[in-house]
Amino acid sequence: MSVSRFMLRPLTRALLAHGATRSRLATTGLGLAMTLAVAPYVQAQEWTLNIPAQPLAQALQSLGQQTSLQIIYSPETLQGLHSTALNGRYADDSAIAAMLKGTGIRHQRDGNTVTLLAPATGNAMELAPTNINGQRLTATTEGSNSYTAGAVTIGKGEHSLKETPQSVTVMTRKMLDDQNLNTIEQVMEKTPGITVYDSPMGGKYFYSRGFRMTGQYQYDGVPLDMGNGYPQADSFSSDMAYYDRVEILRGAAGMMKGSGGTAGAVNFVRKRGQSTPHTELTLSGGSYDNYRGQIDTGGPLNESGTLRGRAVIAEQTRQFFYDNADRKDQIYYGALDYDLTPDTTLGIGMAYEDVDARPCWGGLPRYKDGSDLKLSRSTCLGASWNTWRSKRATYFTDLSHQFNDNWALKVAGVYSRNTQDTQYAFSEGAVANNSANTTIPMYTGLFDYDQKDYGMDAYVDGKFDGFGQQHELIVGVNASRSNKDDFYSTAALKNTQDVFNPNRHIAKPDEAYYTTNSMRGGPVKSLTTQYGAYSTLRLKVADPLTVVLGSRVSWYKSDTDSYFLAWKYSENAKTKETGEVTPFAAVLYDLTDNLTAYASYSDIFTPQGNFKSEDGAALKPLVGENYELGIKGEWLDGRVNSSFNLFRTIQKDQAQTDYNSSCASSDGYCYVNAGKVRAQGFEAEVSGEVIDRLQLLAGYTYTQTKTLDDLDSTKSGAVFNSYVPRHLFRVWGDYALSGPLDRFTVGAGVNAQSDNYRESRTTKTTQAGYAVWNGRIGYRIDDTWSVALNGNNLFDKRYYTTIGTESFGNYYGDPRNFTMTLKANF
Numbered sequence: 125m126s127v128s129r130f131m132l133r134p135l136t137r138a139l140l141a142h143g144a145t146r147s148r149l150a151t152t153g154l155g156l157a158m159t160l161a162v163a164p165y166v167q168a169q170e171w172t173l174n175i176p177a178q179p180l181a182q183a184l185q186s187l188g189q190q191t192s193l194q195i196i197y198s199p200e201t202l203q204g205l206h207s208t209a210l211n212g213r214y215a216d217d218s219a220i221a222a223m224l225k226g227t228g229i230r231h232q233r234d235g236n237t238v239t240l241l242a243p244a245t246g247n248a249m250e251l252a253p254t255n256i257n258g259q260r261l262t263a264t265t266e267g268s269n270s271y272t273a274g275a276v277t278i279g280k281g282e283h284s285l286k287e288t289p290q291s292v293t294v295m296t297r298k299m300l301d302d303q304n305l306n307t308i309e310q311v312m313e314k315t316p317g318i319t320v321y322d323s324p325m326g327g328k329y330f331y332s333r334g335f336r337m338t339g340q341y342q343y344d345g346v347p348l349d350m351g352n353g354y355p356q357a358d359s360f361s362s363d364m365a366y367y368d369r370v371e372i373l374r375g376a377a378g379m380m381k382g383s384g385g386t387a388g389a390v391n392f393v394r395k396r397g398q399s400t401p402h403t404e405l406t407l408s409g410g411s412y413d414n415y416r417g418q419i420d421t422g423g424p425l426n427e428s429g430t431l432r433g434r435a436v437i438a439e440q441t442r443q444f445f446y447d448n449a450d451r452k453d454q455i456y457y458g459a460l461d462y463d464l465t466p467d468t469t470l471g472i473g474m475a476y477e478d479v480d481a482r483p484c485w486g487g488l489p490r491y492k493d494g495s496d497l498k499l500s501r502s503t504c505l506g507a508s509w510n511t512w513r514s515k516r517a518t519y520f521t522d523l524s525h526q527f528n529d530n531w532a533l534k535v536a537g538v539y540s541r542n543t544q545d546t547q548y549a550f551s552e553g554a555v556a557n558n559s560a561n562t563t564i565p566m567y568t569g570l571f572d573y574d575q576k577d578y579g580m581d582a583y584v585d586g587k588f589d590g591f592g593q594q595h596e597l598i599v600g601v602n603a604s605r606s607n608k609d610d611f612y613s614t615a616a617l618k619n620t621q622d623v624f625n626p627n628r629h630i631a632k633p634d635e636a637y638y639t640t641n642s643m644r645g646g647p648v649k650s651l652t653t654q655y656g657a658y659s660t661l662r663l664k665v666a667d668p669l670t671v672v673l674g675s676r677v678s679w680y681k682s683d684t685d686s687y688f689l690a691w692k693y694s695e696n697a698k699t700k701e702t703g704e705v706t707p708f709a710a711v712l713y714d715l716t717d718n719l720t721a722y723a724s725y726s727d728i729f730t731p732q733g734n735f736k737s738e739d740g741a742a743l744k745p746l747v748g749e750n751y752e753l754g755i756k757g758e759w760l761d762g763r764v765n766s767s768f769n770l771f772r773t774i775q776k777d778q779a780q781t782d783y784n785s786s787c788a789s790s791d792g793y794c795y796v797n798a799g800k801v802r803a804q805g806f807e808a809e810v811s812g813e814v815i816d817r818l819q820l821l822a823g824y825t826y827t828q829t830k831t832l833d834d835l836d837s838t839k840s841g842a843v844f845n846s847y848v849p850r851h852l853f854r855v856w857g858d859y860a861l862s863g864p865l866d867r868f869t870v871g872a873g874v875n876a877q878s879d880n881y882r883e884s885r886t887t888k889t890t891q892a893g894y895a896v897w898n899g900r901i902g903y904r905i906d907d908t909w910s911v912a913l914n915g916n917n918l919f920d921k922r923y924y925t926t927i928g929t930e931s932f933g934n935y936y937g938d939p940r941n942f943t944m945t946l947k948a949n950f
Contacts (some may be wrong), residue, residue: 127307140443155385177206178401180229185613187219218236220233220705262274263282264369277371285755287712290374293315294369299314300370304408314854315377317825318331320925321926327358331845336581341912343579344394347581347602353676363438366599367617375563396461397433405419406945412444413441430462438454440453448506449483466687473519479515480513488503488936490889493930494887494888505626509632511545511548516540516541516542518540522537536581542574545573547568549567549619552932562624565678566620568637572611576607577607578603582600583598583604583938596662608649612648613639615638616641619631651684652680654681672708672724679704683698691790706728719755720757724752726749729745732797748775776799800831803827809823824852827849827850852894853877854876856873858871874896876896878891889928897918911944916938921937923936
């Protein structure tokens with residue numbers, strides 16, 4: 125007779141629940157011993173552990189999370205006891221013995237289940253129902269040493285990836301650290317299914333499933349209107365130093381914010397106050413004078429541990445592989461979490477980020493026929509006085525309350541203010557083929573931005589019983605407000621630039637030049653507010669079948685005043701949408717304990733009332749629908765997650781220019797709701813510890829976009845978004861060696877894609893498919909110190925990461941480069 129591991133755990137949990145009355149082991153112990161006796165033998169394993177000295181119960185929680193051990197003990201037995209620190213490579217039994225050293229606690233092990241026993245007194249031990257399942261990860265990724273997460277929070281509440289009927293990737297803290305991902309752009313460049321495209325005026329655009337991700341950002345689940353403006357594009361100046369993880373949703377995200385595109389959403393989840401003292405010091409240096417220092421410290425601030433703190437300070441200075449560019453980042457972060465009661469926690473935090481840079485924007489031109497000029501990768505066609513200064517202060521607060529075991533409340537708010545001052549020169553113009561004249565015109569831009577963003581979110585999450593099953597209900601409201609007071613202007617310079625022999629020492633114009641010589645731009649003031657109510661019901665129809673029904677009702681209002689210097693023209697644009705309903709529906713069916721099939725539908729709207737038709741009416745919103753059919757897997761008790769899905773996205777009623785019309789607008793034309801486009805394809809992803817000691821994140825995406833209908837009939841049937849490659853493959857793995865080399869870890873990965881292109885009138889510029897290989901070697905010096913060497917683009921592939929037109933916007937990818945990182949944990 126044998127009992128599988130999947131049968132064993134329910135039996136053990138049931139037995140422990142029966143022991144909640146703290147019955148003596150005279151009866152319970154016999155049943156537990158019989159159950160464990162039939163557990164299969166599990167060979168001892170070795171683990172790389174980093175667990176500081178702390179109260180023993182908390183140390184056991186960390187041990188369970190970092191290994192495959194299931195630990196059972198009585199809380200009273202451990203009261204007042206502390207563990208020793210574990211930092212290094214340990215076998216299962218030696219880790220347990222080291223942690224319990226000096227406590228008098230005994231243990232018995234059967235397979236992966238460890239039962240702790242009180243010091244021998246001649247009496248039977250009381251066993252309370254405390255069960256640590258070491259194989260189960262949580263939403264928090266710090267300390268998990270994993271490339272996957274046990275739960276995600278981007279959709280409110282906490283649900284495992286297998287329970288989430290949409291495509292979500294979690295970039296964990298270990299992934300961010302292993303690949304030195306310090307900016308939002310770097311994170312998105314390594315995320316499966318995401319295409320990153322450089323803006324010629326700074327920042328980067330992000331594409332998912334063929335569509336732009338336009339400002340769909342959240343801080344700890346609170347939606348904000350970040351990005352969406354020069355010199356930010358869809359990105360913004362935010363360092364990853366103070367985040368625990370980044371959750372990226374692909375597909376429509378209307379339930380989360382209301383307005384937005386059909387591409388997806390990004391949730392940044394910050395680090396919190398720590399219950400145990402811990403400090404991490406990181407120093408790194410690399411190619412192109414890239415230096416970074418960071419200290420991250422936290423722990424309890426009072427004896428009871430009800431007040432916990434966190435502080436992060438980081439500074440990075442760097443040059444770039446192209447000339448005439450450098451950047452300095454300074455990051456300061458502090459957070460406090462205070463348990464007002466055992467069931468209520470208040471959190472506050474503040475982050476300040478300062479970027480002082482000399483950018484090289486605009487990209488590189490090509491020949492008039494679109495062929496490559498084959499310029500040196502170090503070429504910069506800007507000026508020595510290019511400047512970009514960004515300052516961002518962000519304040520966080522949240523309150524969580526647990527009413528009982530089933531119902532909880534969370535209220536959170538975020539305020540962020542970002543000021544940006546930018547002045548730069550760039551070159552734009554195609555070079556004539558077979559001509560001795562290789563000079564092109566120069567232009568300059570001035571930006572003075574001041575943006576304030578407010579956001580709040582409040583929801584109740586609860587479970588209730590009905591018809592013999594347990595169901596879940598989430599009801600909430602959220603709101604955001606964005607206030608912008610900006611000025612921007614671009615103007616032509618009298619200088620020209622020789623693309624093969626650039627001169628960066630040109631005269632710097634004063635600010636008055638941008639007013640009297642403006643080609644476009646001027647002062648812009650805007651106020652955008654949106655709020656809504658949402659609800660999601662998860663009905664457990666039967667043991668294998670769950671139905672998810674959701675809806676959001678949104679209100680949106682935008683008011684923008686613009687003055688166009690070039691035409692001496694003022695414009696007021698207003699948009700208002702009332703009671704816009706966004707539905708969501710999904711079905712999940714558990715095929716086995718490990719596999720769940722799902723189907724989901726979601727849609728979204730994007731207001732376009734600032735565009736006017738020929739009769740003066742505001743345009744209807746752009747609308748989109750997302751269909752997804754897939755299967756998700758959860759293996760090894762959540763240490764590995766996998767997914768495969770088919771998707772189809774339809775977007776229609778986009779504002780398009782009617783060139784046969786005339787309106788009082790900035791461009792003199794009217795607009796119409798027209799066009800219909802489709803994106804479809806499939807995605808496959810796996811994340812986590814796929815085999816012992818190997819952490820992996822791998823994703824493949826196939827995307828096909830098509831214009832189904834357009835005002836310009838020549839575009840119908842053509843590719844809608846040629847920037848997004850049809851095939852996109854991203855993989856990164858990190859393996860901890862064993863035996864005599866157990867102090868080493870080896871990492872490797874590749875970013876590969878098929879060709880993509882951009883068409884400009886009659887010219888087509890193309891980037892052939894390419895693969896960029898990266899690697900890492902890590903070495904643990906002792907229990908405190910470790911060192912790692914990262915190498916990017918190991919084979920020094922020469923390619924364009926972004927394809928522009930024949931005149932501008934072509935950006936080289938980074939050449940081969942290395943970074944050495946020294947880290948201490950204590």
